[in-house]
Amino acid sequence: DPIVAKVDVNAQPIIWLAVSSDNHTTLELSDYSDRILKERLQRLPGVGNVFIGGERRYAMRVWLDPLTMAAYGLTVQDVERAIRTENAEIPGGRVEGTQREFAVRTRGELNSPEGFGAIIVAHRGDQIVRLNQIAEVEVGPEDERTLTRFNGSPSVGLGIVKQKQASTLVVAEAVRASLPELQGLLPAGMRIDMAFDSSGFIQASVDEVQKTILIALCLVVLVVFVFLKSMRATVIPILAIPVSIIGAFTVAYALGFTINILTLLALVLAIGLVVDDAIVVLENIVRHMEMGKTRRRAAFDGVREIGFAVLATTIALVAVFIPVAFLTGSVGRLFREFGITLAVAVMLSSFVALTLTPVLCSRLLKKIDHDKPRSWAERSFDAFFDWLGNTYETILRTSMKVRPLVILGSLALVTAGAWIFNQLPEELVPTEDRGTAFGIVLAPEGATLEYTDRYMRMIEDQLLPLPERQGLFSATGLGFGGPGRVTNGFVFLNLKPRNERQRSQQEVVGQMFPRLLGIPGVLAFLINPPSLGNRFSSSDVEYVLQADSYEELGQAVGTMMAKAGELGYLVNLDTDLRLNKPELQIEIDRERASGLGVSVTDIGTTLETYLGGRVVGNFKRGAKQYDVVA
Numbered sequence: 255d256p257i258v259a260k261v262d263v264n265a266q267p268i269i270w271l272a273v274s275s276d277n278h279t280t281l282e283l284s285d286y287s288d289r290i291l292k293e294r295l296q297r298l299p300g301v302g303n304v305f306i307g308g309e310r311r312y313a314m315r316v317w318l319d320p321l322t323m324a325a326y327g328l329t330v331q332d333v334e335r336a337i338r339t340e341n342a343e344i345p346g347g348r349v350e351g352t353q354r355e356f357a358v359r360t361r362g363e364l365n366s367p368e369g370f371g372a373i374i375v376a377h378r379g380d381q382i383v384r385l386n387q388i389a390e391v392e393v394g395p396e397d398e399r400t401l402t403r404f405n406g407s408p409s410v411g412l413g414i415v416k417q418k419q420a421s422t423l424v425v426a427e428a429v430r431a432s433l434p435e436l437q438g439l440l441p442a443g444m445r446i447d448m449a450f451d452s453s454g455f456i457q458a459s460v461d462e463v464q465k466t467i468l469i470a471l472c473l474v475v476l477v478v479f480v481f482l483k484s485m486r487a488t489v490i491p492i493l494a495i496p497v498s499i500i501g502a503f504t505v506a507y508a509l510g511f512t513i514n515i516l517t518l519l520a521l522v523l524a525i526g527l528v529v530d531d532a533i534v535v536l537e538n539i540v541r542h543m544e545m546g547k548t549r550r551r552a553a554f555d556g557v558r559e560i561g562f563a564v565l566a567t568t569i570a571l572v573a574v575f576i577p578v579a580f581l582t583g584s585v586g587r588l589f590r591e592f593g594i595t596l597a598v599a600v601m602l603s604s605f606v607a608l609t610l611t612p613v614l615c616s617r618l619l620k621k622i623d624h625d626k627p628r629s630w631a632e633r634s635f636d637a638f639f640d641w642l643g644n645t646y647e648t649i650l651r652t653s654m655k656v657r658p659l660v661i662l663g664s665l666a667l668v669t670a671g672a673w674i675f676n677q678l679p680e681e682l683v684p685t686e687d688r689g690t691a692f693g694i695v696l697a698p699e700g701a702t703l704e705y706t707d708r709y710m711r712m713i714e715d716q717l718l719p720l721p722e723r724q725g726l727f728s729a730t731g732l733g734f735g736g737p738g739r740v741t742n743g744f745v746f747l748n749l750k751p752r753n754e755r756q757r758s759q760q761e762v763v764g765q766m767f768p769r770l771l772g773i774p775g776v777l778a779f780l781i782n783p784p785s786l787g788n789r790f791s792s793s794d795v796e797y798v799l800q801a802d803s804y805e806e807l808g809q810a811v812g813t814m815m816a817k818a819g820e821l822g823y824l825v826n827l828d829t830d831l832r833l834n835k836p837e838l839q840i841e842i843d844r845e846r847a848s849g850l851g852v853s854v855t856d857i858g859t860t861l862e863t864y865l866g867g868r869v870v871g872n873f874k875r876g877a878k879q880y881d882v883v884a
Contacts, residue, residue: 267305267413268422269429270450270727270746272404277443281395283410284310289878290439291412291446298428300420307411307732308402310395314370314873316884317390318863326383328376330860334870334884336375336385340364341871341882365873367391370882389884396881399740400731401707404449406714411449411729421512423460426453449727450746455688456515463518470525471495478529483632487540490614491532494606498528502599511591520596527571527596528603531564532611539615549619553612561608568604572597585682685782687752687759693717693745693770695730696777696828699835703740706730709776710743716769717747717780722755722762724748747780771825779826795824808833 273283273291284306292304318333346358364370371386385391402411416425430448437446474495479488499521511517539556543549578593580586653660695713697706707730717726725748731740749759757765763780770778799814801807811829818824840861842854862868863884871882 267415267450268452269414269426269448270307271412271414271429271433272402272409272447272449272725272727273412273440273444274404274407274409274447275444276407278441280308280310280408280410281312283408283444284308285312286440286444287410287412289876291436294432294436294439295412295414295429298425298432300416300425300428301414302417302420303415305411305413305415307413307729308400309397309410311397312393312875312878312880313396314367314880314882315392315394315396316370316385316870316882317392318884319388319390320864322388326376326378326388328383328388329856330863330884331856333375333385333389334859334863334868336373337370337870337882337884340373341370341873363873365875367393370873393875396883399703400729400738401703401710402727402729402732403710403714404447404727405725406718409727411727411732422453423457426451426457447725449725450690450748452690455686455690459515460513460518463515463522466522467518467525470522474525474529478533480635482536483635484620486618486620487536490536490611490618491529493610493614494528494532494603495525497606497610498524498599498602501602502595505598506591506595509594511595514591516588516592517595520592521599524596524599524603527600528606531567531604531607534564534567535560535607535611536615539612540619543619543621549616549621553616556615557608557612564604564607568600571600575600685760688783689749689752689759690783691747691749691759691763691766691780692783693728693747693778693780694826695743695745697741697743697775699741699832701741703731706740706743706776709773709778710745712773713745713770713778716766717745720747720762720766722749722757724750745780777826777828804831804833807831 271291273287275283287306288309288311292306295301295304316333316337318330323329323333341362341364342360343363344360346360348358349356364373371384371389371391373385374382375385375388376383402409404411414425414429416422430451433446433448440446475488475492478491479485482488502521502524506517535557538560539552542552542556542559545552547555575593575597579590579597581589693713695706695710697709710728710730714726714728717723725746727746727748728743729745730743731738732742732744747762749755749762752758760782763782766780770780797814799807799810801810808831811831815827815829818827840857842857844854847854847857859868867883869881870884872879873882874880
């Protein structure tokens with residue numbers, strides 16, 4: 255029956271776990287993954303779904319012998335009818351007494367190969383024809399069209415997809431914390447490993463930005479102290495930093511933002527911006543105190559004099575950052591939180607500069623004593639800036655004497671800057687070392703699983719000896735939320751931490767890309783993961799073609815692929831329209847079939863049973879229900 259599910263088309267696993275063993279079959283690995291691991295992983299906070307890659311699901315397989323069936327005069331429909339009628343559990347109603355009632359349950363279900371094999375399919379005279387006489391009945395895998403391996407050994411993959419609003423870091427931490435418990439639930443000899451974890455780079459990036467925030471905070475405090483030469487005066491503008499950042503976090507929380515790299519980057523910039531207004535107000539108040547005014551009067555007069563300039567500066571900065579939040583597309587989604595967070599921090603810093611800063615100045619600043627001797631450090635610092643001011647004055651006076659030359663020089667610099675800008679390569683974001691490489695394998699249409707897997711093993715033989723490798727997870731025929739294609743495969747190459755390897759991720763990919771691309775028989779290549787969290791299968795350049803029919807669309811795609819291949823700078827050309835899969839078409843002689851009493855449906859179901867497998871019932875194994883496939 256068809257399955258209708260509501261899913262996020264961009265949802266992809268953020269973590270792959272590999273379940274492997276040297277003593278257990280893939281069927282047993284799949285069974286433990288489905289019954290034990292999947293259910294417990296789905297209970298973790300933030301987990302939306304769990305894919306089982308390379309699963310071998312149990313099924314009661316009925317392998318029919320067409321020659322024996324023909325000898326008994328039996329058809330596929332006869333066998334299917336017998337299985338459906340003899341393997342059934344139907345509610346029988348209830349029996350009511352004067353004081354009690356009992357439910358009646360007809361125990362007609364079968365759960366073992368022996369039970370299914372004993373089904374009576376037909377009577378031929380005095381002879382009974384049972385299912386095990388015309389078929390081999392066994393418990394086996396329902397589907398054998400996917401394969402997964404971890405570090406070259408057969409395994410089953412568990413792909414964990416987070417909920418749309420869940421944090422990748424929170425989900426990944428919950429999964430990692432549950433691994434010891436999950437390992438304890440598995441039998442001896444079976445192990446579970448982290449095959450791929452996309453949160454590692456994110457966590458490292460967040461940690462790096464947090465360190466940058468602390469460094470920026472210390473530098474700002476140091477610079478303000480050096481210039482103000484007073485601890486009391488330094489404290490006043492520095493207080494604008496925590497107030498503005500806490501306020502920005504409050505607004506971000508109210509708007510549903512998260513602590514990510516871009517919001518933290520906004521705070522890094524905010525640390526340098528939010529103290530500006532407070533320093534301007536502080537300097538003006540100090541200037542009024544130097545006129546002999548009291549601290550209170552200097553605070554009033556200083557803010558009244560400079561307040562409009564502070565507001566104008568704030569409005570100018572907000573006017574720069576707010577429009578960033580309204581950009582569309584991928585850039586808009588990225589920088590919306592960045593722009594709003596930074597704009598809020600700047601607005602709050604202006605509020606602090608016009609309220610808290612003058613209050614603190616009226617309480618904390620000391621009365622200026624011009625007769626107090628200055629230290630050697632203060633004299634040296636002031637002397638340096640006196641020299642710097644005099645040098646600037648000299649340069650400015652000289653420039654005013656040759657104004658045309660200055661204007662021409664400025665125009666030349668602007669022109670040179672524009673030319674250099676146009677010469678620089680353009681890209682959305684640079685490629686980062688995430689410690690992961692992703693491989694894609696595309697076999698020709700019509701290739702079998704064995705064909706694709708043979709080349710997958712050749713690719714593994716190229717990647718496993720790499721000294722930078724930490725783990726290698728490969729999958730063939732895997733589909734997310736739907737049937738996969740045996741002609742497609744992918745590889746996750748996990749690298750050691752950057753401080754434990756000599757080469758970068760980009761260098762490893764650069765070395766292996768031509769090697770994999772040179773393997774004949776398939777299109778295979780290794781790529782760097784996208785920097786913006788896009789799907790691994792997404793390309794830098796994508797086109798969408800539309801036509802009125804598949805024939806016209808196929809011709810257009812062929813023409814475009816040919817022209818694109820001639821350009822020379824495009825590689826890994828591929829299309830998701832594949833109309834070249836080889837097929838055998840069966841033309842039915844309807845008159846002859848009608849004369850033999852055979853319908854088109856009978857022919858179709860017979861071919862489906864012999865060539866593809868047809869679900870004809872179900873059976874229970876433990877607490878799970880599985881299909882009966884003939």
